[in-house]
Amino acid sequence: MVRGFNHKLEQQQAPAFFARGPSAFARLVFFAALSLALIATDSRLQYLNSVRQTLVGILHPLQVIANTPTQLYNATTEYFSTHNHLLNENQQLKQLALKQDIALQRLSTLTLENEHLRQLLQANKALVESSILGEIMHVGRDPFTKKVIVNRGEAHHVVAGEAVVDAKGVIGQITRTYPLSSEVTLITDKSLAIPIQVERNGLRAIAFGHGRDNTLDLPYLPANVDVRKGDTLVTSGIDGVYPAGLAVATVSRIEVTPDSPFAHIVCVPKGGVENHKQVLLVSIAHAELSASATTATLPPARMPAAKINLAPSAKPAPAIPEKPQASPASKTHARE
Template sequence: MLEDTRSLRFFNRGPSAVARLIFFSVLSLCLLFVDAHYRYLESTRQVIAVVIYPFQRLTALPGDLWHGAAEYVSLQRHLVAHNEQLRLQHDADAAQLRQFEAMLNENAQLRGLLEIKQRADYTVQAAQIVYLERDIFKRKLFVDIGAQSGVEAGRAVVDNQGVVGQVTRTFPWLSEVTLVTDKDNVVPVQVVRNGLRAAVFGSGNISEMELRYQPVNADVEVGDELVTSGLDGTYPPLLPVAKVVRIERDPAYPFAHIVCAPLAGVDRHRTLLIVSAVPPLPARPPANAAEEGVGRKKSGKRGYR
């Protein structure tokens, strides 16, 4: 057994590790010298590089995947945060834009009110809407001027587009305004096209009024504009009130069903004008004056006979 081990060591014996290190070091230096001066191993190097390139990419793949995943997650977080910031900015800009649009509309309405105030033959007072009537079935609102500012019940209320309503009650610093669309409100009007006199009634609906008691054959057409006639002593004449939008004529009924739409911003504007004074109408004659006149005529005729 000992002899077999000694014979195996004898036949497997070769150069020592130091000798092999020196040999391969000298060989490497020679190859480096030859390659540096004569470029003999350039093609060999390229072939080896091509052969080992897939292995290099394979060994670098886990690192590349990890780096790509980390970069994707970071980019995703940045995009989410940026999108959230843009969304908040968009909401803020949209709100500001709506405020600007509201201010532009209000400025346009105020300019219209100023033009009315400058060209009107009657005096007006500007008033701001304070709040609306709590009862949803009543078309009323309250403005910020009252008896202390000279406002009286019965005064007309208008905006830059037409008649809004009428002052029905006054308080020291507030006034109640009943809109033209209230079911108890009536406005004497006339048709612009032909001068036909009529009365338009509120329907209780904020967007509808009715031209009542007109015969079936009345000369009223869809699109006709109705203005105040000024015969009631409350509303100044020729103020826009409504426009005819629908007519139903049924021979079975004596009157036509005429639906109108108010022209004023009864549910939109915040600033209104209260007509402070209207040119007074001549006083009505006494109720018995006509009877006395008829009696005198009859007595005169009898004496003549």
């Protein structure tokens, strides 16, 4: 009888207010340990990359839903923009197109001339580039980094390492790709470095993002370096990631302190790092992030281009001519 009663007591569940399972502290320890394990795995090992890609792919519809209100707003304001405004804009765009057309005509002659000169010098061919137009979906949500998300991903053959450019200059680099979107680290991010050249005198350096305000730093340059306020910095192209000659930043401040052997040079990015919507994702002959190109050695992916040009000089009469080398060599001769 008593045993039965005891049994009944044991079976009786505590009211919901008290039924809490393991204590909060036990849960804290468990989940904190789990989080720390995740942090360690994700920061040191590469296992979670594919997991992240899949999960972001699943979350993509949610992101699209979240983007709809602003897109609707933009569409309606566009729809109700006045006739006059559109006419004005059209006029301006036509003028701009005319100016750019003239510049383009000169560009094609210059490109040909450049190619010819390179052949004479037997220099490497300028790397071929291809580009995709993308649109910035939203700004990165992590306040500690400078990132944006664009609406082009693996489905559009975007590869990590591609340069991201807008109408005015370089804005960043693709650092992570997802199925339908990809993450762009802006040049102002602390972790991004970009090889540059001062347009005025060809001085090469590396610009680092400052991280906090939207500026770039040019560290490790001696105090007497020939950089002036207002100098334009362009990409040097020696990294094989960014095409050469794209505008990056303008020097805005140079500080030389007597106690430091280095000059403190602050630059403002040219590209609308924070205010453009359309961007171009530029890849150089499918340059990949893994191929950390240096000046001296070209990554294997781009070796053929170098071989083609060097072939005639290195081997004047090749005994066993390789097929791919034979045809470009004859081409060069034909042109000469």
